[in-house]
Amino acid sequence: MFSAVKNYFAEFAVLKNASKEFWLANGIQFFDGLAYFSMMNVITLYLTTNCGFNDVDSGAWVGIFTLYVTAFVFAVGSVCDTIGIKKSFLIGITLLLIARLSFGVAPMFLTGEILQYTVMGMILLMSLGTAFMSPVTSTAIRRFTSLKTRATGFNIYYLIMNVGAIFSGFAVTDGLRHSLGEVNGNLAIMIFGFVMSACCVVCASAMNENNYAEESERIVDDGKPKPRPLAIFMEVWKEPAFQKLVLFLLLTIGVRLVFTHQFLVMPKYYTRVLTSDFDLGLANSINPIIIVFGLILLIPIINRFNTFKLIVVGMSISAMSLLFMAMPVQWFLSIPGIHNLQDAYMFAIFAQILVFAFGELIFSPRFTEYIANVAPKEKVASYMSLSALPMFIAKPINGFVSGMLVARYSYDGIRAKIETGNVNYDQSPEFMWLIYFGLALLSPLAVLAMKNVLEGKKSSESENSNNVESAPVEEMA
Amino acid sequence: MKKYWPIIKDAIILLVISTAFVTLCNGIFRGLKKTTESDLLVTAINQENAKGVQEIFAEAALNKEFKSNNRSTTTLSEFKKIRANRIDDNGRTPIMWLAYVNLDDKKKITDADSKRVPLLETILASSTPDINARDHDGWSALMWASWSGLTSLSGKLIEKGADVKLSDRKGNTALSIAAKRGNTEIVNLLRSQGA
Numbered sequence: 001m002f003s004a005v006k007n008y009f010a011e012f013a014v015l016k017n018a019s020k021e022f023w024l025a026n027g028i029q030f031f032d033g034l035a036y037f038s039m040m041n042v043i044t045l046y047l048t049t050n051c052g053f054n055d056v057d058s059g060a061w062v063g064i065f066t067l068y069v070t071a072f073v074f075a076v077g078s079v080c081d082t083i084g085i086k087k088s089f090l091i092g093i094t095l096l097l098i099a100r101l102s103f104g105v106a107p108m109f110l111t112g113e114i115l116q117y118t119v120m121g122m123i124l125l126m127s128l129g130t131a132f133m134s135p136v137t138s139t140a141i142r143r144f145t146s147l148k149t150r151a152t153g154f155n156i157y158y159l160i161m162n163v164g165a166i167f168s169g170f171a172v173t174d175g176l177r178h179s180l181g182e183v184n185g186n187l188a189i190m191i192f193g194f195v196m197s198a199c200c201v202v203c204a205s206a207m208n209e210n211n212y213a214e215e216s217e218r219i220v221d222d223g224k225p226k227p228r229p230l231a232i233f234m235e236v237w238k239e240p241a242f243q244k245l246v247l248f249l250l251l252t253i254g255v256r257l258v259f260t261h262q263f264l265v266m267p268k269y270y271t272r273v274l275t276s277d278f279d280l281g282l283a284n285s286i287n288p289i290i291i292v293f294g295l296i297l298l299i300p301i302i303n304r305f306n307t308f309k310l311i312v313v314g315m316s317i318s319a320m321s322l323l324f325m326a327m328p329v330q331w332f333l334s335i336p337g338i339h340n341l342q343d344a345y346m347f348a349i350f351a352q353i354l355v356f357a358f359g360e361l362i363f364s365p366r367f368t369e370y371i372a373n374v375a376p377k378e379k380v381a382s383y384m385s386l387s388a389l390p391m392f393i394a395k396p397i398n399g400f401v402s403g404m405l406v407a408r409y410s411y412d413g414i415r416a417k418i419e420t421g422n423v424n425y426d427q428s429p430e431f432m433w434l435i436y437f438g439l440a441l442l443s444p445l446a447v448l449a450m451k452n453v454l455e456g457k458k459s460s461e462s463e464n465s466n467n468v469e470s471a472p473v474e475e476m477a
Numbered sequence: 478m479k480k481y482w483p484i485i486k487d488a489i490i491l492l493v494i495s496t497a498f499v500t501l502c503n504g505i506f507r508g509l510k511k512t513t514e515s516d517l518l519v520t521a522i523n524q525e526n527a528k529g530v531q532e533i534f535a536e537a538a539l540n541k542e543f544k545s546n547n548r549s550t551t552t553l554s555e556f557k558k559i560r561a562n563r564i565d566d567n568g569r570t571p572i573m574w575l576a577y578v579n580l581d582d583k584k585k586i587t588d589a590d591s592k593r594v595p596l597l598e599t600i601l602a603s604s605t606p607d608i609n610a611r612d613h614d615g616w617s618a619l620m621w622a623s624w625s626g627l628t629s630l631s632g633k634l635i636e637k638g639a640d641v642k643l644s645d646r647k648g649n650t651a652l653s654i655a656a657k658r659g660n661t662e663i664v665n666l667l668r669s670q671g672a
Contacts, residue, residue: 052520056512064499071495075488082484111529112517183524230487276579342581396499400506407512411567413577416624419657420649422614 008296012156014149021211022153025140026160027203028089032133033164035100035193038172040263041284044406045271046186050107051119055268055407056400062264063399065123070392072131074230080136085143089204092132097197099126104191146213158295165288173281182276232382233389245374245383248447248454249390252367255315255443256391257398258322258356261436262287264402269410273345273418273429283353290357298361307366307373308455312444314363319440321355324348325433328425329418341419405432516563518571525592527599533560534603561604568612572600576622576630583626590627597633608639615645623655628662641672 015022039046043065047058080088102122106115137157145153172192177185212218236242262284270280302310325348332344368384375383409432417423425431447454521529532538534557543556551559562570575597578589600606609617619639622631631651635641644650652672655663 048515049520049523052515052517054512054515056506057515060503060506067495067499068492071491072488075491076484079484082481111532230490231483272579275581277582277585393498396502400502404506404509404512407566413567413569413579413621415579416577416616416621416654417614420624420645420654421647422645422649 022144024203031196031199035196037165037168041173056403059403063396066395068127085209088136095129100193162288169281169285251446254439294361315444318359322437324351326437557604561606572618576618586626623651626660
């Protein structure tokens, strides 16, 4: 175990000569990650408690936010080829500065419908800003690393992103909510996001975008239009390989949507079945902690197995994790050490988080590998960029459905009714999780049923899976 | 500008597609489940925002809301009563929300208790809420306060006419709820009031 950790960090030595720009790009990634993840931890609570959205509307608007992020990523994904990295960063960060500051201060001055319309407008603005960040950061990391250091550069990028997610939970979210209370804590988290965006402006301003690590990659403006995701889509949508990929991605939506529960459903669920001052940031920090350590310790072992099997096994484990929260909570009372419903819910929640993260660790990196396997060699990048398409359809639906389920099965005050025997299983939060469990379980079952159609070329053709360039920001959003 | 045009065009196309899709989802899901619009009063109560509660019950604000909402022949005084008794999807009135906090920390509960009593007084001064209204499970505001551990608020509700003997559909009373939660001060208070 020690040697795995040592090997992982020893690899970073190649970056000792990396340019200032590389570290500035990672700085932006860290500050923006802190702001993004801490905001996502409380966004549904903020919309309800601070802005007066009901449960259905808050779920729907978070779904709408994630939809527009995906849409804008497709639109502006190639923007830095046209206007440059620095300008792209500054545009994205400025939009986020405005949106985050507005989130923080608008509830202090506005009320009712005016506040709600302002927040809706800011959600759209924030989705555009968020859409700039991930593709531009990826482009920056690629530009500021040489061919030799690129894989390690992306490993650092991925590590820093997860470290940001970890700190945003227990340090920022819980820290501010505990010290200022839930209502003011939520506002402080939004203002903290504004401050982090200001730090990003400093980093972006100090960046020299022409400092290419690989001189051969310098972009020469030949006047020809660059391929854009929509154009690529029009080009590949009739290809059988692409259709196979879309089928695979559609079949796996059920389990991949569980990622979005972390910010759509969990915050309200935690604060309603437990207490409103529950450490939801800490609970949301556990997943990235496991992912960081898991990637270091387990990936070398996991890589020995077949991609398709790992996807099915990983997805099954992740889907099964929901069973902990779907079981009647009273059943846990027979476990030694669990004395009351509070303990029982804590057990169910932490068991789900641990088991889900383990499954995610197995299947999530394999997705990139599967796409690389299915895509024709010369079109891997295009297929990768289009792989978010099926989630585009699922995101708003998930937002509306989650809002409705929370309103019906996990409404504020349900803990009181559970404790006094007023809630039957079919009216309980456990039933809501049973519905989600059923949806998640469909994914591995459907993938197994379609095995012959989906299994492509052998995994030997795949890219190195440690080269994970996909961002959890995109995964979550 | 020419080089930006393809990006702007893509953004507009995707924005239109996304918006159309959101509108479609909204239509479908709103049709599936009718939910009560959020109540500004409940939001202000949950924020323990005394100024917000006062603003809602200010004469001018009530008059404005009365004029914009009134489709029947109710009078302004009747509207004030309706306003204070507006229920949500679970049959809970603003007074029940006022009597609810989901905390285990005694210090935080005491702090919430001290902030909520003045809010109740503000509402009672401007309107006539039904203190003994029941939600869909048969819970009254006093039951919510008993579960939440809000001792002063429970006392205030009793003073304003809350019935200490009401029970929910499972037979729980304010006294049994307070006892189950270990809120001994409220148990003593209820006993002293004949519960």
